[in-house]
Ligand code: ADP
């Protein structure tokens with residue numbers, strides 16, 4: 001595989017917290033444009049993996065390469081820049097600022113990334129179908145609508161990799177489908193790759209490939225076969 005077609009490459013990647021091994025011996029290669037689903041019990045290391053891929057945390061073992069950059073070699077400043085330029089993140093808890101409107105929440109992300117551009121922020125909210133709710137605060141929006149604002153916020157810097165940690169965990173079936181359809185659409189338009197954590201088999205079906213984690217180890221990867229769940 002040409003290196004230019006690889007978005008993620010980890011070698012013997014591991015993360016220990018004192019005596020706890022949160023992630024161990026992970027060799028993972030993900031192709032650009034792919035949608036990888038990560039499943040596994042609570043505490044199996046899913047968020048740890050996402051944090052390492054997003055440069056939010058550093059490995060204690062092995063290496064992690066994202067978008068051609070070896071994150072282990074980056075300084076704190078370089079890592080912050082890597083996050084700004086390459087990574088978009090969506091969480092289960094929306095982490096929107098309650099006293100800012102939808103538009104202001106997206107503009108706040110712009111402010112952190114680079115410069116505030118209201119037209120661009122408005123455009124991002126229109127793309128996620130929230131053009132009519134620009135002036136509403138999170139408390140005035142449904143769970144699905146809040147998650148759409150988060151998606152607008154995550155894609156504002158055209159990330160190479162979108163990380164989603166149980167993004168539909170708090171949503172009902174209808175809102176879940178809407179969020180997944182939106183991610184599928186945006187990926188087709190923007191060409192970013194996705195790593196999405198979920199407990200839900202139906203949600204996993206939206207991805208191209210699923211890995212299953214248990215106790216810090218990948219115990220199943222449907223790319224290399226194994227027992228179907
Ligand atoms: P998951 O997202 O699959 O529920 P995590 O990646 O959050 O699992 O956690 C994996 C393991 O690492 C758990 O045993 C958890 O308690 C531990 N862990 C995660 N983050 C920390 C931390 N900052 N300090 C200590 N232990 C942690």
Ligand code: MG
Nearest residue numbers: 046047048165
């Ligand atoms: Mg988690």
